[in-house]
Amino acid sequence: MREVAIIGVGAHPTGRFLEKPLKELAYPAIWNALDDAGVTAADVNVAYFGNSLAGLLTGQEGIRGQVVLQHAGITGIPIINVENACASAMTALRGAWLEIASGAADVALAVGAEKMNIGDSARTIGALSADSELDLSEMGMQFTATYAIHPKINVKARMQEYGWTAADLAKPAAKNSYNGSLNPLAQHRRPLTIEEIVQSRLIADPLTLLMCSSISDGAAAAVLCAADLAPRFTSHTPIKIASCVLQSGVYRLPDDERPDSATASAFAAYEKAGIGPDDLDAIELHDAMAPAELILYERLGLCALGEGPRLIDEHVTTLDGRMPVNPSGGLCSRGHPVGATGLLQICELIWQMRGQAGPRQIEPRPKVTLAQNQGGLLLGQDSAAYGVTILKC
Amino acid sequence: MRVKILNPGNLRIPTEPVATPCLLGNRCRECGTVVFPKMPICPSCRRKTDMEEIELGRTGKLYSHTIAYVAPKGFTAPYFQAFVDLPEGPRIFSLIGCQCLVERGVLEDGMEMRLIVEPVAETPERGDELTYKYVPAHHNGGSGR
Numbered sequence: 001m002r003e004v005a006i007i008g009v010g011a012h013p014t015g016r017f018l019e020k021p022l023k024e025l026a027y028p029a030i031w032n033a034l035d036d037a038g039v040t041a042a043d044v045n046v047a048y049f050g051n052s053l054a055g056l057l058t059g060q061e062g063i064r065g066q067v068v069l070q071h072a073g074i075t076g077i078p079i080i081n082v083e084n085a086c087a088s089a090m091t092a093l094r095g096a097w098l099e100i101a102s103g104a105a106d107v108a109l110a111v112g113a114e115k116m117n118i119g120d121s122a123r124t125i126g127a128l129s130a131d132s133e134l135d136l137s138e139m140g141m142q143f144t145a146t147y148a149i150h151p152k153i154n155v156k157a158r159m160q161e162y163g164w165t166a167a168d169l170a171k172p173a174a175k176n177s178y179n180g181s182l183n184p185l186a187q188h189r190r191p192l193t194i195e196e197i198v199q200s201r202l203i204a205d206p207l208t209l210l211m212c213s214s215i216s217d218g219a220a221a222a223v224l225c226a227a228d229l230a231p232r233f234t235s236h237t238p239i240k241i242a243s244c245v246l247q248s249g250v251y252r253l254p255d256d257e258r259p260d261s262a263t264a265s266a267f268a269a270y271e272k273a274g275i276g277p278d279d280l281d282a283i284e285l286h287d288a289m290a291p292a293e294l295i296l297y298e299r300l301g302l303c304a305l306g307e308g309p310r311l312i313d314e315h316v317t318t319l320d321g322r323m324p325v326n327p328s329g330g331l332c333s334r335g336h337p338v339g340a341t342g343l344l345q346i347c348e349l350i351w352q353m354r355g356q357a358g359p360r361q362i363e364p365r366p367k368v369t370l371a372q373n374q375g376g377l378l379l380g381q382d383s384a385a386y387g388v389t390i391l392k393c
Numbered sequence: 394m395r396v397k398i399l400n401p402g403n404l405r406i407p408t409e410p411v412a413t414p415c416l417l418g419n420r421c422r423e424c425g426t427v428v429f430p431k432m433p434i435c436p437s438c439r440r441k442t443d444m445e446e447i448e449l450g451r452t453g454k455l456y457s458h459t460i461a462y463v464a465p466k467g468f469t470a471p472y473f474q475a476f477v478d479l480p481e482g483p484r485i486f487s488l489i490g491c492q493c494l495v496e497r498g499v500l501e502d503g504m505e506m507r508l509i510v511e512p513v514a515e516t517p518e519r520g521d522e523l524t525y526k527y528v529p530a531h532h533n534g535g536s537g538r
Contacts, residue, residue, distance in 0.1 A: 122466050129465050135430060138399060139524060140488050140514060142461040145474040149457035151484060156457060204461040204474070205497070251436035253426065254456075254484045380436065381484065 001101040004241045005230045006391070008037020008223035009347040014335030015187040016117045017217045022054055022064070023071040026113035029219035029340075030072045033109070037223035038233040041073045044223070045105035048080050048095035050088035050112040052339040052375070056127040057118050068113060083339075085131035085375030086288065088112060089220065090246070090342030090387030096224045097244045106226050107233075112344070113219035114337035124215050128338070131384075132377040143377075144212055145204035147289035151252070151381050152260060155291045156206065162306030164294070166206055170197035171312040172325075173211050173290035173332055179319055180329020182360035187216050187335030211290040211332070218337035220344040237354050242273035242368075242390040249382025262299035265386035266372060270301075273390040277301035280323055281366030282352050284345035286374045287330045297325075300372065324362050327352060342373035342387055353393050368392050399513055399524040403430050405448060406510055406523070414510045416450035416525060418483065427482035453477035453506045453527060456484055460495055467518035471495045477506055477527050490528035491515055505530035 010032025012025045034041065049065025060067060065081040084091040089112025096108035116124050129137035148155050158164045174194045180186040192210055200209040230238045247265045250258065258264070270276055277300055285300070287293040294308030302323065303311055311317045317325035328334040328348035331341060349369040351357045369391045376384025398404060406414045418429035422443040426435050429449060435442050456476040464470035473489035490509045493499055506527040513519040 125463075126466050135400060135403075136486055137465070138513075139486065140465070140468045140472070140474075141486055142464060142468075142474055144463065145459050145461040148459040149474060149476060151456070151476060154457055156459065202460075202462050204463070205459045251428075253437075253482055254478055379430065379486075 002103055003227035004097050004100045004224055005227040005238045006222050006241065006346065006350055007225050007230050007234045007236060008033045008035070008039065009350045010036055010221050011185055011344055011347045012219040013185045014216050014218035014337055014344065018117050018119060020217065022051070022058060022060070022113055022115040023068045025115060025217055026068045026111060026219040027072045029113065029221045030074065030109070030111055033221035033223050039107055039223055043107045044074055044077060044109045045107050046078045046096070046099045047074055047109040047111065048082055048092035050082050050092035050339050050342070051114060052083055052085050052088050052131060053114060053116060053127045056130060057124060058115060065111070068111070074109065084385040086286065086336070086338045086341055087373045087375035087385035087387045088339035088342070089344070090371070090373040090389065091385065093222060093343060093346060093389060094244045094246050094387065096222070097241050100224055100226050106229055108224045109221060110224065110343060111219070111221045112340035112342060114339040115217050116215045116337060117217050121215060131375065133379045135379055136377060142204060144207055144289060146377060147292055148204045148207050152383070153292055153295050155295070158295065158306060159206065164309060166198045167194050168294070168309040169206060169211060169291040170194045171309055172287055172293035173197050175312055175318055176287065176290065176326045176330040177333045179327050179360055180333025182358070183329050183334055186329045186333050187214065188333045207289055207291065213288050213331040213336035216335040216337040218335055218340045218344065220340050220347050222343055222346055237393050239350055239353050239391050239393045242275070242392040243269045244389045245269040245272065245387065247386045249378050249380060249384055249386070251380030252382060260299055261382050261386050262296060262372070262374065263301070265388045266300045269370070269388035269390050273392070275368060275390065279368050280370050282327060282349060282362050282369045283323065283325045283372070284328060284348055285325060285372040286341070287326060287332060288336060290330070290332045293325065293330065296372065300370070319360060319362065327357065327360055327362055338375070342371065345371035345373060346389065349391055353391065397522050399522050400430070404510065404525055413451055414508060414525065415448040416508065418447055418449050418481070419444040420447045429479065429483045429485055447481070449481040450479045450485070450508050452508070452530065453479045455500060455502050455504045455506050457502055458489070458500045460497065467516055468514045469516055473500065475500070475527065488526045490526045493528055500529065
């Protein structure tokens with residue numbers, strides 16, 4: 001396998017862009033990434049396009065990537081459409097990485113784009129439900145509620161077993177809203193207090209509105225190339241993909257003793273990269289509902305069971321901490337245009353590693369970082385897709 | 394009103410009034426793993442074994458629950474969301490029968506539950522479609538329609 005570098009990234013701001021179709025969201029992200037990498041459209045050998053909801057929300061069910069990429073001038077190459085719910089973009093990145101690692105291509109483009117604001121939020125919520133196995137959504141499963149009670153990420157159980165309070169659940173949202181307030185691309189840029197997060201209206205007990213990511217439009221792209229070719233295109237600090245892992249969920253019975261799938265995928269990525277959780281300088285993780293961040297600390301091996309709130313109290317994962325988590329603002333503040341999120345995470349880590357993150361720059365500049373992205377829900381009680389990418393410079 | 398059943402293969406609704414409704418799942422004849430809904434390949438063995446159809450889930454134990462204050466189209470908020478542990482093995486997602494008052498304190502994790510059959514939701518979109526739900530075992534009424 002060849003070493004692979006990310007030489008360019010780009011993003012469209014995240015938010016509500018009612019008037020913009022998907023291709024108008026994706027095009028600036030793609031060209032920001034190409035310009036950033038110093039490559040032309042003709043240099044791109046292959047492209048992976050991640051999106052989750054365009055079929056149901058816009059009617060463009062087939063050939064989404066070809067439609068979007070033709071608009072951006074990327075034509076005449078293999079274009080592969082990938083859909084993996086909220087992990088679609090990380091799945092696109094993995095495809096692009098494999099193309100280069102295998103030697104099939106020298107320069108690859110990974111794109112994630114999502115248009116969720118269509119002027120009918122009930123339809124958007126319905127489409128999001130379709131990212132669960134149909135048996136669950138037909139029965140009335142509400143996605144937010146699963147974060148409160150689902151066996152794999154049972155926030156209520158943590159409250160009972162470890163004494164987490166409503167204020168503890170609000171801590172990641174408060175921390176990330178501060179980070180997002182420093183991010184010009186973020187959807188929500190007002191720093192929130194723990195009190196207002198706790199007191200915002202209940203969505204699914206104990207999760208409140210300000211603990212939940214909102215409906216969001218956005219796009220992100222990354223240009224990858226064989227690491228030894230990187231100097232040909234760019235003078236940027238070369239940032240290599242140390243590992244890129246994708247796992248589907250497993251069928252779980254209540255007495256299942258295997259590690260949680262978020263844990264299994266993270267530790268597979270650590271092993272392939274030859275590092276451990278203590279080596280990480282910055283992390284972007286999948287806090288679709290902010291309290292999930294506390295549980296993902298455990299899953300990624302950052303702390304023991306139940307200790308998540310302490311990592312924020314002790315400023316370990318804050319922007320000024322040893323291991324900042326979600327410096328971009330995370331899914332709740334930066335935004336969660338579902339099929340773009342994994343690449344938005346990658347954009348943030350690349351900017352941080354290059355020292356281009358402006359007022360939210362982590363010091364010293366991170367050298368080893370991790371992005372964790374997951375999506376979908378299966379009857380077998382796991383998410384459908386778990387993606388983890390480790391970057392090194 | 395024409396009544397249909399959501400995923401009819403998952404559910405046995407008895408014709409005799411004395412019998413109780415139940416779920417239909419599979420048990421692997423080799424390792425004993427019980428799954429619901431049915432699967433052709435045992436998720437524990439992950440090879441071709443004999444998966445026999447079994448009845449299950451007449452009762453269960455509440456594993457976790459919450460009240461959702463936002464509902465997808467066809468459902469009315471607030472409504473309960475729950476996971477129920479079946480004595481046969483599986484832990485399944487279920488809504489709670491509509492005769493349960495949707496308030497904090499009505500349900501308690503660990504409580505004994507029993508299966509009922511009722512419309513998916515009391516809404517024009519889903520009111521003519523039957524499915525299974527659970528209610529506390531001591532709750533009166535709501536036996537299979």
